[in-house]
Amino acid sequence: MLSVVVEHIFLLVLVTLISVLQNAFFATKVEREGKEHHANTSAFERVSCTNRNCMDSYPTFLAVMWCAGLCLNQAPAAFAGLVYLGARQKYFVGYMGQTSQSTPGFLFGKRVLSFLFLMCIVGIFNLLLVRCFGNDFKDTVETIATAASALLLIP
Amino acid sequence: MLSVVVEHIFLLVLVTLISVLQNAFFATKVEREGKEHHANTSAFERVSCTNRNCMDSYPTFLAVMWCAGLCLNQAPAAFAGLVYLGARQKYFVGYMGQTSQSTPGFLFGKRVLSFLFLMCIVGIFNLLLVRCFGNDFKDTVETIATAASALLLIP
Amino acid sequence: MLSVVVEHIFLLVLVTLISVLQNAFFATKVEREGKEHHANTSAFERVSCTNRNCMDSYPTFLAVMWCAGLCLNQAPAAFAGLVYLGARQKYFVGYMGQTSQSTPGFLFGKRVLSFLFLMCIVGIFNLLLVRCFGNDFKDTVETIATAASALLLIP
Numbered sequence: 001m002l003s004v005v006v007e008h009i010f011l012l013v014l015v016t017l018i019s020v021l022q023n024a025f026f027a028t029k030v031e032r033e034g035k036e037h038h039a040n041t042s043a044f045e046r047v048s049c050t051n052r053n054c055m056d057s058y059p060t061f062l063a064v065m066w067c068a069g070l071c072l073n074q075a076p077a078a079f080a081g082l083v084y085l086g087a088r089q090k091y092f093v094g095y096m097g098q099t100s101q102s103t104p105g106f107l108f109g110k111r112v113l114s115f116l117f118l119m120c121i122v123g124i125f126n127l128l129l130v131r132c133f134g135n136d137f138k139d140t141v142e143t144i145a146t147a148a149s150a151l152l153l154i155p
Numbered sequence: 156m157l158s159v160v161v162e163h164i165f166l167l168v169l170v171t172l173i174s175v176l177q178n179a180f181f182a183t184k185v186e187r188e189g190k191e192h193h194a195n196t197s198a199f200e201r202v203s204c205t206n207r208n209c210m211d212s213y214p215t216f217l218a219v220m221w222c223a224g225l226c227l228n229q230a231p232a233a234f235a236g237l238v239y240l241g242a243r244q245k246y247f248v249g250y251m252g253q254t255s256q257s258t259p260g261f262l263f264g265k266r267v268l269s270f271l272f273l274m275c276i277v278g279i280f281n282l283l284l285v286r287c288f289g290n291d292f293k294d295t296v297e298t299i300a301t302a303a304s305a306l307l308l309i310p
Numbered sequence: 311m312l313s314v315v316v317e318h319i320f321l322l323v324l325v326t327l328i329s330v331l332q333n334a335f336f337a338t339k340v341e342r343e344g345k346e347h348h349a350n351t352s353a354f355e356r357v358s359c360t361n362r363n364c365m366d367s368y369p370t371f372l373a374v375m376w377c378a379g380l381c382l383n384q385a386p387a388a389f390a391g392l393v394y395l396g397a398r399q400k401y402f403v404g405y406m407g408q409t410s411q412s413t414p415g416f417l418f419g420k421r422v423l424s425f426l427f428l429m430c431i432v433g434i435f436n437l438l439l440v441r442c443f444g445n446d447f448k449d450t451v452e453t454i455a456t457a458a459s460a461l462l463l464i465p
Contacts, residue, residue: 010381014434020374020423052366059217062373117172215333
């Protein structure tokens, strides 16, 4: 019974696992920085702040990705999640490297999150349409979403 | 198959989307405050602290709302979620306005969260009752929950 | 319809509720410390920092526990969740008591999280195996997971 549901979410689970690994990587970096550089507190401050920024937007990201995956289709949602994780990695590593690069970063990965947000809205809209008129545009919409997710790769 | 499940959660998804929009609004406020008032750091500190308080309780809120919606019924859970988002908005805007109003705010929206919490417990209790005795009080309980959620509006 | 799904997750919901209660307990501690000891700011700083560490890893914990419970079986996942909550309680109380004990704590409960992580991977791997070969090792794997979760109690 439940395995039918799991078939529809296992890509989302995979991306969630990768994000957990990334969180662990970030936490390890912060921990090591805190231990090694007791004198150089500014480096620790910076890494810790970056980690905080990343963790602040983490629940939001998880919620939007899962909603998008459940409402419409898991494949484009999982792909967008991967792109987001890539952007986060780039943001974290870039932050660690140089002091000069002080992007506020509360809203990095804006494009990916907006895309997932749109997917949710389209999914719910589609559900209401199906209820009212009985026409199912879901296949069409899913194809468009999968194609549109490829656009996220354009920098 | 999955669309049957989605019918039972689309109100929860909608409230989640609204909360994500609110998060984005908070983050934008913090970002703008950080850029504009480099001299006036106390304002930035305050907004940033408020944002942190809001984000700290965000995963808790999401977890309780989804559990309540899944265990019992989505309509009262989504309504309580909306009331919580309203309280959060009021808290954030009030915090930004005046320095004097320094509510600790770790536990704002206590009443709504307690209500959602109760809904979860009632839902699980109901499930166990159904398993043991075969009586289904779910319809009665759902009606009571929907009626009780209107009580949340009383200030 | 949905009640069939709820049967498979109600243990996870229970553990989530317990974790929410713990969050409320932590927040109350921080609030009281902030009110009572205005002079003694170091104590407040410490409790607040501990609370932050706990809340930082909270979404990660929730995500891993739910994925493990959905992919494989809820009983060992919920048990591992309980063990994690116990470790968190011990960490928080120990942090409050003494200044000397300054464990970084970004990664407390590493063993439990790794176990849940492994459960997810095994669950997804099992799903793929079932798809390709049609053999269902799920019962065997679930038994092993339940037995392995008892190993978590060894300190």
